[in-house]
Amino acid sequence: MKKQRIFNIIQIGNKEDIVSRAFDIFIAAVIILNVFVMVLQTFSNLSPYFPILDAVALVTIIIFCIEYVLRIWTADLLYPNLSKKKAILKFLVSFDGIVDLFTILPFFFLSGFIAFRILRVVRIFHLFRINGQYDSFAVIFSVLHEKKNQILSSIVIVLILMLASSIGIYYAEHNAQPNVFENAFSGIWWSVSTLLTVGYGDIFPITTAGRIMGICTAFLGVGVVAIPTGIISAGFVEHYSRVKMLTNFARDEHIDMLTVRVSDGHCWSGLRVDELGVPEHFLPAVVMRDGEALIPVNELQIKTGDTVVLAADSYFFHAY
Missing domain, CATH: 3.30.70.1450 (Regulator of K+ conductance, C-terminal domain)
Structure with a gap:
């Protein structure tokens, strides 16, 4: 019973349990504090306060370690259909388990990878989940899951256009700018900035053919960016239309x-x-x-x- 209670507390999104909700808020505060300390440690003028910041970081990491151990201990309750060893293994290789591990290990063993602590921010989003179908985060993830094939297809189209424009700009500009467009892949940065309408401008065409290609690529970029946006928008419309249909059916x-x-x-x-x-x-x-x-x-x-x-x-x- 004690193990079940701990499992209920550390699980995210249970608004009915005050203790569980307080734990979620506490972990969110610790995450924010940990990231805030990491940001402050990048300011050299705050070096006199680094010992204090290190102490605060250590306390937050200890809290993360305790939470991580508790989640491993209660993994068999998270996956009741698996044996204890398999449940622990499944948690360790899950998204939350990997994020937790990568935010703890760098503090003790991989100081050069301390930026992995920023992954803890990802867990904040889990704290806003509500056990219901109409939660905003649940709707977003549901739409992304439903439209994953279409979104993947649009990404493939972007990659193809990116490669094609990179090769094209190479042949159009190589003779005029051999140092800028050295090979087919040297135009990737120009392709990305033009196709995705970033327009950084550090690499740009100077020939007539290159500029025409730049205009075409920019126009294609507008359409390419609109494709995944339209897919996701249509997904939201379909989702809420489905909800409305069910609601009207229930009322009628x-x-x-x-x-x-x-x-x-x-x-x-x-x-x-x-x-x-x-x-x-x-x-x-x-x-x-x-x-x-x-x-x-x-x-x-x-x-x-x-x-x-x-x-x-x-x-x-x-x-x-």
């Missing part, structure tokens, strides 16, 4: 609905639909997985990342 049909987001380590993960312990008078209405609506047949296995929509006739709530 007089159905009360609950949504359960099955996160990593959730008790429903790995269970079949007929094994779910749903609230009284509620039944699984639909299972959302990777942007698709699945019929919740008894044999369907719930996976991490699924959203289970529970529905019940509002009559039950008026009767009870």
Whole structure:
């Protein structure tokens, strides 16, 4: 029971547990303090205060170490379907586990890689998660996950255009600027700054052909940047349209609905639909997985990342 309580406290996003919420706020404050100390240590005029800053950094690292050990100790509760050794191993190679390790080790062994402590900032974003489908961070990650193939395709297009423009500018400018555009890959920096509309301007074409290519590349860059933006925007529209559709359906049909987001380590993960312990008078209405609506047949296995929509006739709530 003590181990379970510690696990509940150190888990992120449980707003109902005051102690757990206080722990989240405390860890966030320690993270910010640790990064702030790292920034102050870059100012040479603060060298007289470096011993104090080192002491503060040591205290924060000790806190990180304690948290890291507790997360390893409770890994079997995070992954209840695995054995203790496999659960610990899965945590160690998980994103949070790797970030935690890389923010602790440099302080003791790799002083030259002290910048790895900045990775602790990443954990701040985890503190804002809410166990619900409509959390802003959950929506963002859900849209990115649903549109990952399209986003990946747009990135491939960017890389192809970047390589093509780099080769093209080489042939257009090499004779005029042999020291600037030495080979096909020397134009990569120019390609990036032009294609992504950064416009740094330290390398630029001087020939007519090169300038025409620069104009074409800049125009293509506007379109290329708009592609992933449009994909993500469309994803948000689809998501909220889906939510609105479900809400209108529930209102028109007089159905009360609950949504359960099955996160990593959730008790429903790995269970079949007929094994779910749903609230009284509620039944699984639909299972959302990777942007698709699945019929919740008894044999369907719930996976991490699924959203289970529970529905019940509002009559039950008026009767009870």
